[in-house]
Amino acid sequence: MSTVSDAAAKAVPPGAPGAFGLVGRSVRDSLVVAKRNLIRMLRIPEVVIFGLIQPIMFVVLFSYVFGGSIAVGGSTDPSTYRQFLMAGIFAQTVTFATAGAGAGIADDMHKGLIDRFRSLPMARGAVLTGRTLADLVQTALTLVVLAVVAVIVGWRTHAGIPKAIAGFALLLLLGYAFSWIGALIGLSVRTPEAATSGGLIWLFPLTFISNAFVPSDNMPTVLRHIAEWNPFSATVQAARRLFGNLPDGYPVPAAWPMQHPVWASLIWSLVIIVVFRSLSVRKYRSATG
Amino acid sequence: MPGAIFAEGLVKTFGDVRALDGVDLDVPEGTVLGLLGPNGAGKTTAVRVLTTLIKPDRGSAVVAGIDVLKHPDAVRRVIGLSGQFAAVDEYLTGRENLRMVGQLYQMSSRAARVRADELLERFHLGDAADRMAKTYSGGMRRRLDLAAALVVSPPVMFMDEPTTGLDPRNRQQLWEVIQELVAGGTTLLLTTQYLEEADHLAHDIAVVDHGRVIARGTSDQLKARTGGERVEVVVHAPEHIAVADEVLRGFGKGETKIEEHTRKVTVPVSGGAKLLAEVIRELDTRGIEIDDIALRRPTLDDVFISLTGHAAETTEDETGGGEREGEREGEEEQEREQEPERKGTAS
Numbered sequence: 315m316s317t318v319s320d321a322a323a324k325a326v327p328p329g330a331p332g333a334f335g336l337v338g339r340s341v342r343d344s345l346v347v348a349k350r351n352l353i354r355m356l357r358i359p360e361v362v363i364f365g366l367i368q369p370i371m372f373v374v375l376f377s378y379v380f381g382g383s384i385a386v387g388g389s390t391d392p393s394t395y396r397q398f399l400m401a402g403i404f405a406q407t408v409t410f411a412t413a414g415a416g417a418g419i420a421d422d423m424h425k426g427l428i429d430r431f432r433s434l435p436m437a438r439g440a441v442l443t444g445r446t447l448a449d450l451v452q453t454a455l456t457l458v459v460l461a462v463v464a465v466i467v468g469w470r471t472h473a474g475i476p477k478a479i480a481g482f483a484l485l486l487l488l489g490y491a492f493s494w495i496g497a498l499i500g501l502s503v504r505t506p507e508a509a510t511s512g513g514l515i516w517l518f519p520l521t522f523i524s525n526a527f528v529p530s531d532n533m534p535t536v537l538r539h540i541a542e543w544n545p546f547s548a549t550v551q552a553a554r555r556l557f558g559n560l561p562d563g564y565p566v567p568a569a570w571p572m573q574h575p576v577w578a579s580l581i582w583s584l585v586i587i588v589v590f591r592s593l594s595v596r597k598y599r600s601a602t603g
Numbered sequence: 604m605p606g607a608i609f610a611e612g613l614v615k616t617f618g619d620v621r622a623l624d625g626v627d628l629d630v631p632e633g634t635v636l637g638l639l640g641p642n643g644a645g646k647t648t649a650v651r652v653l654t655t656l657i658k659p660d661r662g663s664a665v666v667a668g669i670d671v672l673k674h675p676d677a678v679r680r681v682i683g684l685s686g687q688f689a690a691v692d693e694y695l696t697g698r699e700n701l702r703m704v705g706q707l708y709q710m711s712s713r714a715a716r717v718r719a720d721e722l723l724e725r726f727h728l729g730d731a732a733d734r735m736a737k738t739y740s741g742g743m744r745r746r747l748d749l750a751a752a753l754v755v756s757p758p759v760m761f762m763d764e765p766t767t768g769l770d771p772r773n774r775q776q777l778w779e780v781i782q783e784l785v786a787g788g789t790t791l792l793l794t795t796q797y798l799e800e801a802d803h804l805a806h807d808i809a810v811v812d813h814g815r816v817i818a819r820g821t822s823d824q825l826k827a828r829t830g831g832e833r834v835e836v837v838v839h840a841p842e843h844i845a846v847a848d849e850v851l852r853g854f855g856k857g858e859t860k861i862e863e864h865t866r867k868v869t870v871p872v873s874g875g876a877k878l879l880a881e882v883i884r885e886l887d888t889r890g891i892e893i894d895d896i897a898l899r900r901p902t903l904d905d906v907f908i909s910l911t912g913h914a915a916e917t918t919e920d921e922t923g924g925g926e927r928e929g930e931r932e933g934e935e936e937q938e939r940e941q942e943p944e945r946k947g948t949a950s
Contacts, residue, residue: 339709346706354694357735430690430751433654435679436707 340437347431347444348451351418355452362452365414369407369460376403376527377467384528387561393468394561400469401481401553402526405546407460408489409521411449412496413513418445419500420509439595446493453489457482472558481556484579488549491583494590501597525572526550531565542569545582551575607632607759607790608653613662615648615814622648623659624814630792630807635785637805638794639906645814646794650763653792654684667759667790680708683752687764689744690751693737697728697747700736704751715754722750726780742773749780760784762793766800778803798822798906810910818910826901828909833871833899834882839892841866847893850885854878866894 355362376399381392419442422428431441461469461482471478500509523540524530530541541547552575554560571578608630615623622645630636638646651657653664655675664671667681684690691700698719705715723732726746731739736747745765752760765781766774781804785791795801801808802822810818810825818825826832834854838847844861847868851859855870862868872878879898886893901909 343707346703350692350695350699350703353699354692357694426686426688426690427692428690429651429656429684429686430704431707432656433679433682433684434704434707435676435709440707 336437340440340443343437343440344443344447347440348447349444351445351448352451355448361414362455365410365452366456366459368410369403369456370463372403372406373400373460373463373467380527386529387564389561389563396468397470397559398554398561398564399527400464401485401550401557401559402521402524403464404457404460404482404485404553405488405550406517406521406526407456408453408485409492409517409546410514411453411489411493412499412517413510414452415446415449415493415496416500416503416509416513417506418449419497420503421506423501424506438599439591442494442497442591442594442598446490446497449493449496450486450490453493454486457485469559473556474558477556477558480576481553484549484552484556484576484583487583488546488579491586491590494587494594497594498590498597501594520544520546524550529564530567538567539569542567542572545579545586547571548575548578548582552579606630606634607668608636608664608666608792610649610653610664611662613649613652613659613664615645615652615657615659621814623652623662626662626811626814626816628792628809628816630790632790633785633788634806635791635793635804637801637808638792638811639796639798639801639808640794640811641796644811646811647763648814649811650684650686650761650792650794654682654761655679680755681757681759683755683757683760685745685749685752685760685762685765687767689736689748691736691744691747694735696733696735697723697739697750698732700747701750701754705754708755710755718754722753726750742769742776745769745773745777746780749777753784756789758789760789760791762791764794764796767796774800798901810906812910818906825906828906831871831873831901832875833869834879835867835869835895835897835899836882836886836893837865837867837895839866839894843891844868846889846891847886850882850889850891853885854882872898 377392377396381395381399382390384390384395386395386398422441422445428441471481496509496513499512500506503509503512523533523537524544524547525541526546530538530547533541548571551566551572555575560566566572571582606629608628610626610628613623613626613628614621624645626645626649628636628638628649638649640646648657652659653666653671655671655678658672666678669677669681671678691697692703695703701719701722702712702715705718706712708715710718720732723729726749728743728747728750731743736744739747749762749765752762762781766777769777778800781791781793785804791804793801793804806821807819808822808825809816818828820828834851836847836851838844841863844863844866848859848861851868851870854874855872857871859868859870876898879896883893883896886896
C-alpha cells in the first residue's frame with residue numbers, strides 16, 4: 315500500500331475531452347460493457363443453453379407434428395412445409411433476445427454496479443448498447459446452432475450463399491432491434507422477473523399473427539392485414555425469399571411489405587432501433603434522477 | 604474560495620419525504636468531512652447528489668471547482684465513489700472488474716491493466732485476483748469496491764458508510780487505507796453512523812438529521828456540546844456511596860448522579876485521564892474500595908439525544924428517501940442489529 319502519493323499525478327484534468335472523440339468514446343465504452351456481458355454469459359452458460367433448447371424444440375415439433383397438416387402453396391408435402399417454416403422459426407428465435415436484454419438490464423438497474431457506471435465518465439448509452447451488442451452475439455450463436463439443426467431435419471437454401479448470408483443478416487438486425495424494445499421494458503419494470511415475462515408475453519401474438527408458421531391468406535381479414543404489415547412478417551418473408559424457400563405457386567400478398575420484404579424488413583428494424591434506443595437512453599438517464 | 608466539495612441549499616424530496624432539506628457543506632481541500640447521522644437522515648442522498656447520480660430539486664454544488672449540475676461528466680472524471688453495497692460485478696474476477704472500470708474512466712486498455720495489477724497488490728487481493736468476485740468475503744468485496752473507486756486516484760472521494768457491516772478487523776484495515784489516502788492529499792466526504800468512525804477519520808463532522816445539518820464542528824467540539832465526559836465510580840460497599848459522592852462532587856463540574864442498587868456514582872467532568880488519576884488517588888486516600896472506575900465519553904446516542912432530543916437508534920418516521928434509498932436503509936438496519944455498536948469504557 316505504498317502508492318498513495320500518485321493521487322494528484324494520475325488524476326485526469328477536469329473537463330478534459332476524452333482521449334477519443336465523443337462517438338469513439340461511445341463505441342469504445344459500449345464494447346467494454348459488451349465484453350463484460352459476454353464474460354457473464356460464459357460464466358452463466360445455463361442461460362445460453364436454455365435459450366437454445368426452445369427453438370430446437372420448435373423446429374422439431376413444427377416440422378414433424380404440424381408438417382403434414384399444413385398446406386403451403388397448395389402442397390401438403392411435409393418437406394415443403396419444413397422449407398417454409400425455418401425462416402419463421404429463425405425469426406421467432408431472434409426476437410427472444412428481447413427477454414434476455416430486458417431481464418439483464420432490469421437486473422443491472424437494481425444492483426449497486428449501476429451507481430458505479432453512472433458515476434463514471436463513460437458514454438451514457440454504453441451500458442444499454444453494450445448489453446444489446448452482447449445479446450446480438452448470443453443471438454448469432456443461437457442462429458448458427460439452429461441452422462445446423464434445420465439442415466439436419468432437411469432444410470436447404472436455394473438462392474446461393476450470398477443471399478443466404480443477407481437473409482441471416484436481416485434476421486440479426488431484427489433481433490438487435492427487438493433487444494432495444496427489451497431494454498426499454500427492462501428499464502420500465504421493477505424486477506428482472508417482470509422483465510422476463512413482460513418481454514415474452516407480447517411476442518406470442520406478434521409472432522403468431524404473422525406469416526411465420528402458416529401463410530397469412532387463410533386468416534380472417536383483420537388478422538390478415540395485421541399479419542401483412544407486421545414488422546416480423548416482413549423479415550420472415552424477406553428471409554424466405556433470400557433463402558429461396560418460397561414454394562412454387564405460393565401466393566405473395568399484395569400488401570407493400572410483402573411485395574418488397576427486404577426493404578420493409580430493413581426499414582422496420584432501423585425505425586425500431588432509432589425509436590427504442592432514444593427512449594431507452596432517455597429513460598436510463600433519468601432512471602434514478 | 605470554496606472548498607473541494609461545496610454545496611449550498613440542497614433540497615431533494617421523494618414523494619412526501621424531504622430527504623434533503625437545505626443542506627450546506629464546505630470541505631476544504633485535503634480534509635475529511637464526516638457526515639454523521641442515523642438511518643434515513645439524508646446522508647446517502649447527499650452523496651448521490653454530489654456524485655451526479657441524482658439531481659437536487661434545489662440548491663447548487665461544486666466539486667473540485669466544477670459545477671455538479673452544469674458539468675456532471677467533468678465531475679465524474681475527478682471523483683471516486685465507494686458505497687456500502689460493493690458496486691462490483693459478481694461474475695467478473697477482481698482483475699476484470701478493475702480493468703473494466705479503468706477503461707470506462709477512459710484509460711487505455713494497457714494503462715487500465717497496469718493500474719488494476721497495482722491496485723490488486725495494494726489492497727491484498729493479488730491471490731484472489733482471478734477469482735469471481737462472488738466468491739469474495741464481505742471485506743474483500745469492500746476492498747475491491749474501494750480499489751475500483753481509486754482507479755484514477757481521484758482528488759475527491761466519496762465513501763458512503765464504508766465500514767457498515769464489516770467486522771472489527773476489516774473495519775480497522777479499511778480505516779488504515781482511508782488514512783493513507785488522506786495523507787496523500789485526497790479530499791474525502793465520508794458518511795457514517797458511528798461517532799467513533801467520524802472521530803477517528805474526519806477533521807470535521809456535520810451531524811445530519813431529517814435532511815438537515817443540525818450541528819457541525821470537530822469531534823471535540825461536538826462532544827463538548829453534549830455535556831462532555833463524565834466519571835463513573837462503582838464502590839465496593841454501599842456505605843461508601845456517600846463519601847464517593849462527596850469526592851466526585853469536588854472534581855466534577857455539575858450534579859452527581861447516584862444509583863443505589865448498582866452502587867454507582869456519576870459526575871460530569873472536564874480534564875480527561877489526568878483527572879481520573881486524581882480521583883483514584885483521592886478515593887484511595889479516603890480508604891474507599893472501588894469495584895470499577897471509568898471515564899466515559901459521549902456516544903453517538905448522547906450526541907443525538909442532546910442535539911435532537913431523540914436517540915439515533917430510533918427509526919420511527921425516518922424513511923430516508925425514495926424507494927431505492929428506503930430499500931438500502933432497511934438493509935443497513937439489519938446489519939446494525941446484528942452488530943450493535945457500543946463504545947467501550949475509556950480509561
